[in-house]
Amino acid sequence: MHVLVCVKQVPDTKIIKINPKTNTLDRRSAPAILNPYDGHAMQEAAKIKREVGGTISVLSMGPPQATAVIKKSIEIGADRGYLISDRAFAGADTLATSYALSKAIERIAEEHPIDLIICGKHAIDGDTGQVGPGIARRVDIPPITNVIEIVEINKPENKIIVKRKVTDGYELIESKFPCLITVEKEINDIEYAPMPNMLKAARYEPMIWSVTDLHNVDRAQLGLKGSPTIVGKMFTPPRPEGGKKLxxxxDEQVNQLVDLLMEQKHLFQYSQSHK
Structure with missing residues (x-):
C-alpha cells in the first residue's frame, strides 16, 4: 500500500506578527514549522504503515528551505520525500497550489501508484481547508474531510472506512481506493521519533523538482497567474469591549436594561432602513 502525505511549512502563528504598514503577515517574525495538522496526517500514515505495511511518500511545495518539513516527515516515518520548488509557483492561492501539487502527484504515481492521499484539515497560516479537496478534484478521486478516525483499511477488498466530524455529530463513510482524506488533530497523538528515523532524516536529501520536471503543466494555472483570489489585507481584530454594569x-436596573434594549432596537432599525 502506498500512502502519500501532503505537508506544508508554515510560520508559527503563536509567535508571528502582522506588519502594521502592509497589513500582511511578517513571516520573518516567527520560526517556520511543519503545519500541525500535517504532522497528524503524517503520524496517521506511519500508523497505517505499521498495521498494514507499505510505503509512505511525502510531498510539499515551497522554497528550498521547506526541505526541513520533508526531513521532519522522514523522522515521523516517511520513506521518501518530494519538494516542488520554483519561482513559477510563487504567490499561489489554494487553486494554483492544488494544481501544482496535483501535477507532482501525477508524476509520483507514474512510478509508485498511490492508494491513499492524506492532508491536514487546513494550514494554520491560511485556514481555508481547500487544498486537499482541490487536489482530489484535479486527480479525480473522492475526498473525505474532517476525519477523526480510520476505522478500517481493507486492502484486499480495496476499501477504507473512516469516521468524520460534521456539524451535528459524526458520519461513518466507506470509500474505495484511491481516495483522499483530510484529518483533524484529534485523530492521533504525535509520537516521539525513534532514533533510527532521526538519523535517517538527518542524512536524507529529498527529491527537488522544478516546474520543468513536471509533465503537461499549464503555466497559466501556476503562481500568481493561476490565482484568481488575493488577500486585500490582514489585521488583528480589536479586543471586544467590556460589558456594561447596571x-x-x-427596579432601576430593569429600567436601565429596557432602555439599553430599546436603544439597540432603534440602531438596528436605522441600519436596516439605510441599506
Missing part, C-alpha cells in the same frame, strides 16, 4: 436597585 447600578442601583432592582
Amino acid at each position: 447600578e442601583g436597585t432592582s
